[in-house]
Amino acid sequence: MTDWLRVRRIPGSGTFALRVWFPCGALDEHLPGLAYLTGHALAEGTQRRDWLQVAVDLEDQGMSLSTFGSLELFGLSLDGMVSDWQRGLDWASELIFEPSFTEERVDWLRQQTVAEIDSLSDQPDVVTGWRFLRQLYPGHPAGRPIQGDRESLNALSADDCRSFHRRALERQPLVAVAGGLTESEVTAALESRFAVPGPPHRAVRSLPEASPRTTADVKTSARDQAHLFLGHLTVARDHEDLAALELLGVVMGAGSGLSGRIPQRIREEEGLAYTAQTNPLSGASKVRGRLVIYLGTAEENLTQAEASVRDELQRLLRDGVSADEFEGAKAYLLGREPFRQETARQWGDLLAQAAYFETPWDDPEWRRRRLQEVTREEVERAARTHLHPDQLHVTRGLPR
Amino acid sequence: MHPSTAGGFAGRPQRAGDPHVARLLWGESGATRIETLENGLELCVLSDCRLPIVSTVLAYRVGARDETAAQAGAAHFLEHMMFKGSENFAAGEIDRVTESRGGSNNAFTSHDVTAYYFSFAQQHWATALEIERDRMGGLRLDPGEVDAERQVILEELAMYESDPWDVLHQEVSRLLYPGHPYGAPVLGTRESLRDLGSSELADFHRRHYLAENAVLVVAGDVTFEAVRAEALRLPSGAARRQRLPVADVEATSALQRYERAFGEVSRLLLSFPVAGATDVEAHATARLLAVCLAGGRSSRLNQRLVEEEKLALWVAADVAEMTGPASLSLALEVAPGVEEMRVEERLFEELDRLCAEGVSGEELQRAQQMSFADWTFSHERLQRRALTAALALALHDDRYPEASVRAALQTTPSEASSMARSLFDRDRCVVAWSTAESGT
Numbered sequence: 001m002t003d004w005l006r007v008r009r010i011p012g013s014g015t016f017a018l019r020v021w022f023p024c025g026a027l028d029e030h031l032p033g034l035a036y037l038t039g040h041a042l043a044e045g046t047q048r049r050d051w052l053q054v055a056v057d058l059e060d061q062g063m064s065l066s067t068f069g070s071l072e073l074f075g076l077s078l079d080g081m082v083s084d085w086q087r088g089l090d091w092a093s094e095l096i097f098e099p100s101f102t103e104e105r106v107d108w109l110r111q112q113t114v115a116e117i118d119s120l121s122d123q124p125d126v127v128t129g130w131r132f133l134r135q136l137y138p139g140h141p142a143g144r145p146i147q148g149d150r151e152s153l154n155a156l157s158a159d160d161c162r163s164f165h166r167r168a169l170e171r172q173p174l175v176a177v178a179g180g181l182t183e184s185e186v187t188a189a190l191e192s193r194f195a196v197p198g199p200p201h202r203a204v205r206s207l208p209e210a211s212p213r214t215t216a217d218v219k220t221s222a223r224d225q226a227h228l229f230l231g232h233l234t235v236a237r238d239h240e241d242l243a244a245l246e247l248l249g250v251v252m253g254a255g256s257g258l259s260g261r262i263p264q265r266i267r268e269e270e271g272l273a274y275t276a277q278t279n280p281l282s283g284a285s286k287v288r289g290r291l292v293i294y295l296g297t298a299e300e301n302l303t304q305a306e307a308s309v310r311d312e313l314q315r316l317l318r319d320g321v322s323a324d325e326f327e328g329a330k331a332y333l334l335g336r337e338p339f340r341q342e343t344a345r346q347w348g349d350l351l352a353q354a355a356y357f358e359t360p361w362d363d364p365e366w367r368r369r370r371l372q373e374v375t376r377e378e379v380e381r382a383a384r385t386h387l388h389p390d391q392l393h394v395t396r397g398l399p400r
Numbered sequence: 401m402h403p404s405t406a407g408g409f410a411g412r413p414q415r416a417g418d419p420h421v422a423r424l425l426w427g428e429s430g431a432t433r434i435e436t437l438e439n440g441l442e443l444c445v446l447s448d449c450r451l452p453i454v455s456t457v458l459a460y461r462v463g464a465r466d467e468t469a470a471q472a473g474a475a476h477f478l479e480h481m482m483f484k485g486s487e488n489f490a491a492g493e494i495d496r497v498t499e500s501r502g503g504s505n506n507a508f509t510s511h512d513v514t515a516y517y518f519s520f521a522q523q524h525w526a527t528a529l530e531i532e533r534d535r536m537g538g539l540r541l542d543p544g545e546v547d548a549e550r551q552v553i554l555e556e557l558a559m560y561e562s563d564p565w566d567v568l569h570q571e572v573s574r575l576l577y578p579g580h581p582y583g584a585p586v587l588g589t590r591e592s593l594r595d596l597g598s599s600e601l602a603d604f605h606r607r608h609y610l611a612e613n614a615v616l617v618v619a620g621d622v623t624f625e626a627v628r629a630e631a632l633r634l635p636s637g638a639a640r641r642q643r644l645p646v647a648d649v650e651a652t653s654a655l656q657r658y659e660r661a662f663g664e665v666s667r668l669l670l671s672f673p674v675a676g677a678t679d680v681e682a683h684a685t686a687r688l689l690a691v692c693l694a695g696g697r698s699s700r701l702n703q704r705l706v707e708e709e710k711l712a713l714w715v716a717a718d719v720a721e722m723t724g725p726a727s728l729s730l731a732l733e734v735a736p737g738v739e740e741m742r743v744e745e746r747l748f749e750e751l752d753r754l755c756a757e758g759v760s761g762e763e764l765q766r767a768q769q770m771s772f773a774d775w776t777f778s779h780e781r782l783q784r785r786a787l788t789a790a791l792a793l794a795l796h797d798d799r800y801p802e803a804s805v806r807a808a809l810q811t812t813p814s815e816a817s818s819m820a821r822s823l824f825d826r827d828r829c830v831v832a833w834s835t836a837e838s839g840t
Contacts, residue, residue, distance in 0.1 A: 055697035059766050062773025115713045115736055122663030221663050225558040256504030257495030268492045271551035296559055328500030335502010335521040338453045343780040
């Protein structure tokens with residue numbers, strides 16, 4: 001099988017999941033919002049059918065189409081009943097290779113996107129999160145909303161989408177299919193529909209430098225709840241400490257429930273927040289990810305909440321990770337593995353990730369082994385190397 | 401007893417290879433067994449050994465609708481406290497134990513039911529029942545923990561109050577169900593929460609958290625016999641009490657309005673009363689009408705108000721799953737520069753048009769196909785199968801899920817049209833606006 005193509009049979013599944021990803025996103029755009037707009041415009045009609053006919057044809061079969069544009073990728077997901085897989089491949093191929101990008105549809109999508117930004121501006125946690133990203137990734141595409149902004153969107157046209165798409169098509173898109181189907185039959189069908197003459201996709205990495213710590217306050221529309229983000233840059237997904245940091249994340253609170261150190265301290269012991277989330281690998285991809293600690297709390301609790309988070313991080317570095325915590329985190333991640341492989345949709349995503357990262361994310365044994373091999377010392381070393389309580393950027397979203 | 405597996409779906413497009421709803425949910429013949437045990441617990445085991453995983457759902461037949469005015473918020477508060485200490489699991493230990501055995505857990509409270517769920521790797525599934533047994537029979541409710549958790553719930557309340565859609569939904573419920581338990585917030589209010597302490601919560605727990613009042617569903621790589629042996633150890637205390645039926649809501653005779661100014665974008669929530677989920681056919685038809693109106697890009701309201709006239713940025717429809725009186729709600733965000741009243745008028749015109757023209761066979765069939773596919777996608781997950789089974793058994797019966805899907809697939813265009821005409825009555829709806837503070 002070629003490196004751009006992944007197929008997996010899911011015995012007993014009555015559905016199929018198709019993923020087509022162009023490794024081309026906001027990192028490659030000349031104006032903010034172009035990747036987002038181009039990705040979404042894939043559903044707006046083709047040379048053969050307008051947006052409505054596309055919608056009617058898909059919905060008549062109960063198919064679910066989702067198009068997207070992100071920091072590194074744009075493309076589509078198409079899910080349907082397994083008996084319709086060939087039709088699904090045909091239609092996806094038409095959407096991918098023959099999009100119309102009409103002025104009228106792109107213009108409306110542009111207006112919707114501007115309004116979406118306004119709508120998101122009414123969500124205090126989102127507004128605070130946007131500011132936080134700007135502090136972490138100054139001047140980098142990861143530091144701005146993926147939708148772009150009013151100014152940049154108003155400057156974009158259907159021509160921009162066409163040329164962005166044309167450029168992406170110069171390289172082979174990544175294609176993955178999972179479901180209750182026959183692998184050889186689907187592979188042949190995909191090769192005939194999605195192979196392009198261009199070179200293979202390229203592995204673009206983006207590792208922005210960490211910037212000096214900053215603090216910012218943002219006024220939000222919240223009546224009385226405040227939002228607190230703390231964090232700094234960490235590593236990209238190909239870093240050798242990735243698995244150790246995943247385990248560290250569970251120790252800190254990225255697992256299920258509220259058993260990690262941050263939610264335990266902030267919510268369970270001090271009752272300061274309903275939401276207390278932690279992740280040392282947020283957004284880690286080919287772009288360098290970040291440590292994010294997020295709390296929703298009352299304004300009068302902000303100072304205490306921030307101090308408690310810093311104290312917990314210091315304690316983690318000082319005292320290390322206990323044997324129980326380490327074994328628990330490992331058991332948790334290993335135990336969750338089968339739950340990530342239940343459905344055609346989940347497998348579709350795993351297969352596409354495997355193709356994109358050129359790493360066997362779709363191999364359950366490899367996934368198990370990479371976690372199994374990490375030692376407690378490696379987790380503690382990863383904590384000391386990648387956690388910097390003295391370098392935390394802080395963003396506080398304050399009620400009006 | 402084995403759930404019914406008979407019947408096909410006469411109303412839906414007949415296509416080869418589609419899985420059957422009953423098989424999707426309950427598995428192959430003989431894979432599911434349901435029994436009421438000696439301790440009064442209703443036990444359902446869905447054996448499925450395709451993956452070495454197990455999901456459990458313990459659903460108590462109690463929710464916010466069972467509270468007195470003085471207990472407002474108790475069902476939800478108690479759900480939080482179920483993680484805060486019992487005889488053998490100190491506060492926070494349930495999460496630690498769950499994680500350390502590769503599992504996950506959560507819980508939710510609605511007006512009708514409170515449910516707790518776990519998922520574990522196969523070898524650890526009994527942990528779920530060990531925890532449930534402990535907190536069913538030996539919940540501690542330490543006053544210090546109660547006080548700390550009250551603060552957490554007040555933060556949760558503040559979070560919902562900051563969300564424009566949550567505020568609209570709560571206000572619509574208040575107006576749609578005046579004086580009815582469904583009109584009150586599940587979380588309670590700041591005032592009611594202040595008055596809830598250990599003794600009030602202990603009383604609520606004692607009355608409702610018994611095996612006789614619960615349904616346990618265990619799905620995955622397990623046998624009925626193994627689960628039964630564990631489930632028999634859940635404490636029982638009394639004969640199953642008959643739950644009071646949900647009261648009806650007095651129909652209003654005039655359109656009701658709510659309006660607030662908030663944020664950058666104008667938002668509209670329009671709600672009509674519909675039959676509850678217990679009325680299988682009527683509820684299924686209402687769900688299909690919701691799909692016809694705003695269930696996909698080709699739906700009526702999306703085509704006209706969003707894509708063609710560009711009055712709204714998006715539109716969505718939903719039918720509440722309450723067992724008693726429910727509602728069909730339409731939600732949309734107004735496009736910049738468009739007058740709110742113009743959108744509202746056009747929305748009502750489209751509803752009038754649907755009532756006058758009726759639902760076409762083509763659009764109904766599309767809605768049926770989409771609904772069936774959605775159901776299939778979601779029930780590929782074991783946890784979802786367990787949850788659907790648990791809610792069916794706690795609130796309806798084992799035939800409910802299949803009957804509900806079949807009712808939707810067998811609905812005819814004339815039935816859907818007839819329901820549309822009786823449902824979309826301007827004098828019975830609630831119109832709730834959150835208008836942009838900057839004006840349009």
